[in-house]
Amino acid sequence: MTATPTVREAPWRSRNGLDLPDRVPRADREEWRARGLCPDADLFTLFRRHALAAPDREALVDERGTLSYRELYAEVLRVAGLFAEAGLGARDVVALRLPNGRLAAAAELAVYALGAVALPYPLGGGVRDTRSLLARSRAGGAVLSEPADLEAAAGLPYLRAVFTTAPGATGGVRRIGTAGPATAFRPADPPAEATAPARLLVSSGSETEPKMVAYAHQAMAGGRAAYLRALTGPPAGPPRLLVLVPLASSYGSLGVPVGLAALGATLIVRERFDAADALRAVVRHRPTHLFGVPTMLRRMADLPRLPGEDTSSLRAVVSSGAALPASTALACRERFGVPVVTVYGSSDGVNCHTTAPAGDLAGTPDPAVAAFRIVRPDGSPAAVGEPGEIQARGPMSPLCYVAAPELDARYRTAGGWVRSGDLGALDAAGRLRVLGRLKSVVLRGGHTISPAEVEQELGADPRIAEAVCVPVPDEEFGERLCACVRPVPGAPAPDLAAVTAALAARGLERRKFPEYLLLLDRLPLRPTGKVCRRTATAWAVAALGGGTAPGATVRVNRGAGDFTHTG
Structure with a gap:
C-alpha cells in the first residue's frame, strides 16, 4: 500500500466556506474502492x-412504538x-x-x-x-x-x-x-x-x-459497516441492534448511518439509559445485539432477574467506549449467556475488536476496517512484541479534523496514519495488545504510573463492579493514585489493604498500588455513558480533603454528600 x-x-x-481536505493518500482510497471495501x-x-x-x-423501535x-x-x-x-x-x-x-x-x-x-x-x-x-x-x-x-x-x-x-x-x-x-x-x-x-x-x-x-459516506458505509458486519456475524436475517449509548456519540454512529443506512438493520433505542428499562427492552424487543459502555452493561448484569426473563434473542453483548473490566465481562456472560465482544477504537478512525475479552488483548485487526502498525518514538517500525504507539489507517479512516489543522498535524502522519496516542504491541500472531495511554499517567515522585494498567487489574477483582483511578495532589510526591470503585452489590466492600493485597497477588508492582481507596455508590458518568474522570477526580480531592494520610479508605454516599474515613 x-x-x-x-x-x-x-x-x-x-x-x-468550511474546508475539509482528505488526509489519506488518494491512491489508498482508490485501492480500497477497487477492492470493494468502500461502496460507491x-x-x-x-x-x-x-x-x-x-x-x-421494522426500521426503528423507541418508546413511542415501531416504524417500518x-x-x-x-x-x-x-x-x-x-x-x-x-x-x-x-x-x-x-x-x-x-x-x-x-x-x-x-x-x-x-x-x-x-x-x-x-x-x-x-x-x-x-x-x-x-x-x-x-x-x-x-x-x-x-x-x-x-x-x-x-x-x-x-x-x-x-x-x-x-x-x-x-x-x-x-x-x-x-x-x-x-x-x-x-x-x-x-x-x-x-x-x-x-x-x-x-x-x-x-x-x-x-x-x-x-x-x-x-x-465520508464511503468510510461510514465501508469501514465502519465492515466492523459492524463482523460483529453481527453471518446473517440469519438483518440484525436487531439495541443501542444504549447516544446515537449522536461517536460510538452511537453505528446506529443511523451504519445500522439503518448501510446494513438495513432494525435499530432499537431508548431516550435515556436506565438499567432496568434497558433489560426490559431486551426481553420485549428481542435484539440480536446489545451495545453499551462497560458501566451500562455492568449495571444491567447486576440487576435481579425479571420474572420469566428471556434474553435468548441475544447473540452477543458489545462493549466499547472504555476498557472492559474482566469482572464485567464475566458478569455479562453469566447473565446473558452469550459472547461478550470488546471493541478498542476511537472517533479518529481506530477500530479493533475481540470476542474473547482477556486483559489487554484487543483482537486481530481487520484490514477491511483499519490496518494497524506499531511505531517507535523515532517513527521507525517496532519489532514483533515491542511496545510503541498504535497507529491505524484503512477504509474506516476519516477525512480530517474539522477546523483544526493543529490536530491534523498532531494526530495524522503524512501518509494518512492516525496517531492513536495509545501504547500497544502486535504479537507474532498479528494480534493487537493495548498497554495504556502514552500521556494519561500519574507522576508520583518521579515514577510514572498508568491508571489504565491499574484499572485493568482492579477489574479482575470479583468484589469490584467498576473502577477508575485518578491522581490526587500531594505536597511530598506531587501526585498519588486514588482508586475510585463501586463494590459489587451485596458483597462486602473491600478496604485498601485488601485491594492492594489482591493487586500484589496478580503481580502488579508495589510502586503502582493506589494509596487511597474511594468507595462509591455510583461512578460519575458523562453524557455518553463513560465514566467522567474529571468529576471522579474532583470527588476524590473533596473526599480526601487535602489532609488525609495515605492508606485511607473513604466511603462516599453521593446522594447524601457524606464522606466516611477508615483505615
Whole structure:
C-alpha cells in the first residue's frame, strides 16, 4: 500500500466556506474502492434501497412504538422538506442535538437526503458545546431540543435556520415536530458523492474544546459497516441492534448511518439509559445485539432477574467506549449467556475488536476496517512484541479534523496514519495488545504510573463492579493514585489493604498500588455513558480533603454528600 503524502487536489468546501481536505493518500482510497471495501454510494441512497427492497421491515423501535422502513422513509422526506423550505441544502452543515428516538434518526437521514453534512452531538454537554461546535463547523442549520441551546445559538454567524421540538417556538425558530403531513421533497439522485463528507463525529478527547472528525459516506458505509458486519456475524436475517449509548456519540454512529443506512438493520433505542428499562427492552424487543459502555452493561448484569426473563434473542453483548473490566465481562456472560465482544477504537478512525475479552488483548485487526502498525518514538517500525504507539489507517479512516489543522498535524502522519496516542504491541500472531495511554499517567515522585494498567487489574477483582483511578495532589510526591470503585452489590466492600493485597497477588508492582481507596455508590458518568474522570477526580480531592494520610479508605454516599474515613 502506498504511503505517499498526496491528498485530494482540492478540499471539499461547505456553503459557508468550511474546508475539509482528505488526509489519506488518494491512491489508498482508490485501492480500497477497487477492492470493494468502500461502496460507491452515499448513505441516503443506501437507505432508500433498503426502504424500497423491504418496506415493511421494522426500521426503528423507541418508546413511542415501531416504524417500518416505509414509515421512516416518509418521515425522512417530511423532515428533509422542512429543511429545504428553510433554505438548507447540499453542502450545508446541519447540527443535531436530540434525544435518542425516531426524530433523531429521521433528522440525520434527512440531512443526507439534502446532500448536506450531519453534525450530531449528545445532550448534556452544556451550551458551550453548542456555541463552539456550531461556530467552528460554520453550521448553516441546527435542530435543538433544549431552550438553553436555542439561546446559545442565537446570533451565531452562518446559522440560517434553527429548528426545535419545543412548542411555542419564537424568534424565527421553526418547530420540527415528530409527525405531520408530508412536505413535497424530491432528493437528487444521488444527493452527494460517495467521497463527500457525511457526518462530523464529536469527541471530547483531551482537548479543551470537543474535537470534530469528518467522515465520508464511503468510510461510514465501508469501514465502519465492515466492523459492524463482523460483529453481527453471518446473517440469519438483518440484525436487531439495541443501542444504549447516544446515537449522536461517536460510538452511537453505528446506529443511523451504519445500522439503518448501510446494513438495513432494525435499530432499537431508548431516550435515556436506565438499567432496568434497558433489560426490559431486551426481553420485549428481542435484539440480536446489545451495545453499551462497560458501566451500562455492568449495571444491567447486576440487576435481579425479571420474572420469566428471556434474553435468548441475544447473540452477543458489545462493549466499547472504555476498557472492559474482566469482572464485567464475566458478569455479562453469566447473565446473558452469550459472547461478550470488546471493541478498542476511537472517533479518529481506530477500530479493533475481540470476542474473547482477556486483559489487554484487543483482537486481530481487520484490514477491511483499519490496518494497524506499531511505531517507535523515532517513527521507525517496532519489532514483533515491542511496545510503541498504535497507529491505524484503512477504509474506516476519516477525512480530517474539522477546523483544526493543529490536530491534523498532531494526530495524522503524512501518509494518512492516525496517531492513536495509545501504547500497544502486535504479537507474532498479528494480534493487537493495548498497554495504556502514552500521556494519561500519574507522576508520583518521579515514577510514572498508568491508571489504565491499574484499572485493568482492579477489574479482575470479583468484589469490584467498576473502577477508575485518578491522581490526587500531594505536597511530598506531587501526585498519588486514588482508586475510585463501586463494590459489587451485596458483597462486602473491600478496604485498601485488601485491594492492594489482591493487586500484589496478580503481580502488579508495589510502586503502582493506589494509596487511597474511594468507595462509591455510583461512578460519575458523562453524557455518553463513560465514566467522567474529571468529576471522579474532583470527588476524590473533596473526599480526601487535602489532609488525609495515605492508606485511607473513604466511603462516599453521593446522594447524601457524606464522606466516611477508615483505615
